[in-house]
Amino acid sequence: MSGFNNILAKMREAIDNPRKVISDFENRTGKKAVGCFPPYVPEEIIHAAGLLPVGLWGGQVELNRVRAVLPAFACSIIQSIKEFEMKGEYDRLAAVVVPSSCDTLKAIGQKWSRAEVPCLQFVHPHNRSLAAAKEFLRGEYQHIRMQLEAITGEAITDDAISHSILIFNRHRQAMREFSQAAAGHPQIIDALTRHQVYKSAFFMEKEAHTSLVRELTELLNQEPVQPWQGIKAVVSGIMLEPDSVLEVFRDLNIAVICDDLVQESRQYRVDVSEEGEPLDCLAGMWQEMYGCSLAYEKEKSRVLMLRDMKEEYGADAVIIAMMKFCDPEEFDYPIIKKNMETYGIPLLQIEVDQQMQSTEQVRTRLQSFAEMIAQNAASSMS
Amino acid sequence: MEMNINNMSSKEMLGYYLNKSYQDASEGKKRGELVCWSSSIAPCEFCETMGVHMLYPENHAAAVAARHGAEELLQVAESQGYSLDNCSYARINLAYMTVQNCVAENMPLPDFVLVCNNICETLIKWYENIAYELKVPIIMIDVPYNYEYEPSERSIDYIVAQFQEAIRQMEEICGRPFDYRRFEEVMEIALDSSHWWTKAMRLASATPSPLNGFDIFNYMALIVCMRGKTGCRDTFKKLAKELQAKIDRGEAAFKDGEKYRIMWDGIACWPYLSHNFKTLKALGINMTGSTYPRGWKLDYEKADLRSMAKAYTSVGNNLSLDAQIDLKVDVVNDYKCEGVTYHLNRSCKAMDFLFHEMQTTIAVRTGTPYITFDGDQSDPRNFSKAQFETRVQGLAEMMEQRGRVCNVRI
Numbered sequence: 133m134s135g136f137n138n139i140l141a142k143m144r145e146a147i148d149n150p151r152k153v154i155s156d157f158e159n160r161t162g163k164k165a166v167g168c169f170p171p172y173v174p175e176e177i178i179h180a181a182g183l184l185p186v187g188l189w190g191g192q193v194e195l196n197r198v199r200a201v202l203p204a205f206a207c208s209i210i211q212s213i214k215e216f217e218m219k220g221e222y223d224r225l226a227a228v229v230v231p232s233s234c235d236t237l238k239a240i241g242q243k244w245s246r247a248e249v250p251c252l253q254f255v256h257p258h259n260r261s262l263a264a265a266k267e268f269l270r271g272e273y274q275h276i277r278m279q280l281e282a283i284t285g286e287a288i289t290d291d292a293i294s295h296s297i298l299i300f301n302r303h304r305q306a307m308r309e310f311s312q313a314a315a316g317h318p319q320i321i322d323a324l325t326r327h328q329v330y331k332s333a334f335f336m337e338k339e340a341h342t343s344l345v346r347e348l349t350e351l352l353n354q355e356p357v358q359p360w361q362g363i364k365a366v367v368s369g370i371m372l373e374p375d376s377v378l379e380v381f382r383d384l385n386i387a388v389i390c391d392d393l394v395q396e397s398r399q400y401r402v403d404v405s406e407e408g409e410p411l412d413c414l415a416g417m418w419q420e421m422y423g424c425s426l427a428y429e430k431e432k433s434r435v436l437m438l439r440d441m442k443e444e445y446g447a448d449a450v451i452i453a454m455m456k457f458c459d460p461e462e463f464d465y466p467i468i469k470k471n472m473e474t475y476g477i478p479l480l481q482i483e484v485d486q487q488m489q490s491t492e493q494v495r496t497r498l499q500s501f502a503e504m505i506a507q508n509a510a511s512s513m514s
Numbered sequence: 515m516e517m518n519i520n521n522m523s524s525k526e527m528l529g530y531y532l533n534k535s536y537q538d539a540s541e542g543k544k545r546g547e548l549v550c551w552s553s554s555i556a557p558c559e560f561c562e563t564m565g566v567h568m569l570y571p572e573n574h575a576a577a578v579a580a581r582h583g584a585e586e587l588l589q590v591a592e593s594q595g596y597s598l599d600n601c602s603y604a605r606i607n608l609a610y611m612t613v614q615n616c617v618a619e620n621m622p623l624p625d626f627v628l629v630c631n632n633i634c635e636t637l638i639k640w641y642e643n644i645a646y647e648l649k650v651p652i653i654m655i656d657v658p659y660n661y662e663y664e665p666s667e668r669s670i671d672y673i674v675a676q677f678q679e680a681i682r683q684m685e686e687i688c689g690r691p692f693d694y695r696r697f698e699e700v701m702e703i704a705l706d707s708s709h710w711w712t713k714a715m716r717l718a719s720a721t722p723s724p725l726n727g728f729d730i731f732n733y734m735a736l737i738v739c740m741r742g743k744t745g746c747r748d749t750f751k752k753l754a755k756e757l758q759a760k761i762d763r764g765e766a767a768f769k770d771g772e773k774y775r776i777m778w779d780g781i782a783c784w785p786y787l788s789h790n791f792k793t794l795k796a797l798g799i800n801m802t803g804s805t806y807p808r809g810w811k812l813d814y815e816k817a818d819l820r821s822m823a824k825a826y827t828s829v830g831n832n833l834s835l836d837a838q839i840d841l842k843v844d845v846v847n848d849y850k851c852e853g854v855t856y857h858l859n860r861s862c863k864a865m866d867f868l869f870h871e872m873q874t875t876i877a878v879r880t881g882t883p884y885i886t887f888d889g890d891q892s893d894p895r896n897f898s899k900a901q902f903e904t905r906v907q908g909l910a911e912m913m914e915q916r917g918r919v920c921n922v923r924i
Binding site for chain 1: 594595596597599600601604608631634635636638639640642643645646647652654656658659661666668669671672675676679834835858860863864866867868869870871
């Protein structure tokens with residue numbers, strides 16, 4: 133298992149020391165990192181500028197300063213990002229890029245207070261099927277490109293963006309392949325480990341992360357598939373953190389067999405076209421996106437997608453990791469709930485709060501849920 | 515029975531037309547005519563042109579809450595899985611959609627919906643859910659958030675393309691060509707309504723104010739629900755005439771005198787409207803300023819879709835922080851407000867999350883004190899009478915203090 137352990141140790145190191153990752157990058161390239169708020173920042177443009185895109189997904193931090201500037205009913209990702217911002221944790225970044233995907237993000241871009249770190253705000257259009265929406269988003273990306281050019285003093289060429297698209301598509305593919313391989317080996321890749329593989333992508337150069345993930349997938353594919361005695365769950369939502377919650381999953385033998393989390397697989401669902409003008413291709417990806425609470429879709433394909441994921445992976449249940457105070461996710465939930473009841477798919481909603489101090493409530497809920505599924509399985513066997 | 519509109523006061527006209535809009539929609543629905551549910555600052559011009567009955571869930575939810583019928587619907591929504599943290603207008607409406615019964619006028623279900631996110635992003639999810647559940651078409655006018663002071667040209671291009679798509683959808687839904695001649699007429703009526711609404715509201719700035727500010731919350735229903743109809747225009751024309759007459763007579767809305775004037779930032783607490791009004795009035799506080807007059811100041815060049823796009827995207831919450839601050843500073847100054855109450859509305863993240871920056875900047879730029887109170891537009895469980903009373907008393911004391919300081923300086 134040393135191969136696995138070495139790879140996973142490198143990933144954990146990146147997660148635990150993002151400052152070191154950034155310092156190493158700065159020392160090696162003479163360029164800075166750019167912070168990317170969730171969700172769906174066109175990191176390829178940042179990469180093409182020679183800068184390092186890093187994910188800003190909050191974290192566990194005592195909320196002090198933010199309490200004075202933001203009501204308590206903002207989601208915990210934004211609360212912690214704002215706390216980090218006000219503490220000056222992001223001051224070494226060249227810029228931050230903020231999508232305006234929800235009312236909270238719109239406000240947070242406007243509230244950005246570090247004058248020395250420019251905030252590049254942009255909008256994903258909702259009327260995604262229209263050609264005009266793609267053209268608008270292309271314009272938004274061009275705006276980001278021009279602002280990054282002004283920051284670095286160097287042009288970002290089309291060729292450079294096209295090259296970055298290739299690199300990022302390879303990474304997406306590697307992450308999808310990892311997800312498949314991990315599904316067959318929950319004994320090796322438990323819920324927390326799986327999460328760390330995804331999370332490390334936010335703090336590593338894409339090329340390096342792709343290599344590590346591929347190596348990991350190859351090792352996994354060499355291992356025999358063993359029957360899993362625990363619960364197999366499809367997890368859906370924005371993110372599933374903190375680590376202590378994932379430890380509960382591990383303790384209770386609940387495997388995340390596949391996920392629909394923005395922080396994990398959802399962002400890798402759709403590739404960027406490699407044919408055509410690169411910003412046009414990047415904008416086109418948003419039109420192709422599906423099954424996401426933040427991407428308007430009257431058909432709500434997420435419902436059928438979750439059902440199909442459950443079938444495809446032979447999962448026992450769907451677990452909604454509900455980011456507390458996230459309107460887009462909270463509005464999807466009643467419809468998911470109703471449909472899962474119709475399909476007879478066990479569904480559990482657990483609340484995600486990055487600042488969660490105790491996991492006892494989550495543990496109790498997951499434990500009862502797991503017992504219910506086990507009982508149902510036993511009664512259907514008999 | 516034919517009503518003699520000319521003999522009615524603007525308040526009577528308000529009641530008459532509002533009632534009529536619900537009645538007409540219900541009767542029209544029975545005759546097979548189309549009904550549309552729309553968000554409150556969506557471009558009504560397209561539906562009005564095609565003679566579609568328009569109903570406004572935000573207005574309806576407010577009416578339900580004002581008549582103390584919110585809780586039972588909120589509980590239905592919660593049993594469906596809606597979070598207590600979601601917008602209470604949305605929860606009331608989505609529950610109403612299921613039970614189709616409430617303490618206010620009943621709304622027939624829509625044949626299609628129209629949504630514009632110039633108020634908030636929540637509307638997109640709310641209307642996505644209506645369209646999904648009822649399996650009806652949705653016309654969406656997505657106005658990108660103006661993170662810079664002015665809307666970008668690419669944003670206007672995108673909105674115009676959506677107007678054109680809305681026209682195409684209207685033709686498909688109505689099964690007949692879009693009537694461009696009527697469209698121009700409707701635009702003219704909507705512009706007139708907006709003009710007279712703004713003009714009437716502007717008269718509230720007189721000293722003493724001829725308008726009890728809480729009446730704005732009532733009159734607002736008409737500019738929401740009937741902007742494309744002549745009844746709306748005529749009502750606000752009448753209101754402007756009434757207010758001007760009061761100003762000419764030197765007559766104040768508060769018979770006992772208007773001691774202080776404030777701006778109210780945010781939506782009303784509909785379940786506690788009367789309590790809020792009485793609390794303020796007891797201290798001689800009139801709400802002369804609010805952002806509502808500007809909310810429907812939809813001024814554009816007739817028959818110019820680019821100009822129309824700019825008007826619809828340049829609405830309150832869709833503005834950048836700087837533009838919102840400028841707008842509110844103007845309200846405080848224009849309406850001679852001496853203090854500001856900020857409603858930290860549990861239902862409205864779009865409004866609340868910029869409060870800190872707005873409050874501190876507006877206070878500095880206008881020299882006015884402010885208070886914040888916790889509340890909710892239509893969930894009665896999220897409001898404390900005692901907290902509101904204490905905070906308002908605090909504001910009165912700060913305004914009193916400030917008045918004394920000003921007098922000393924003079």
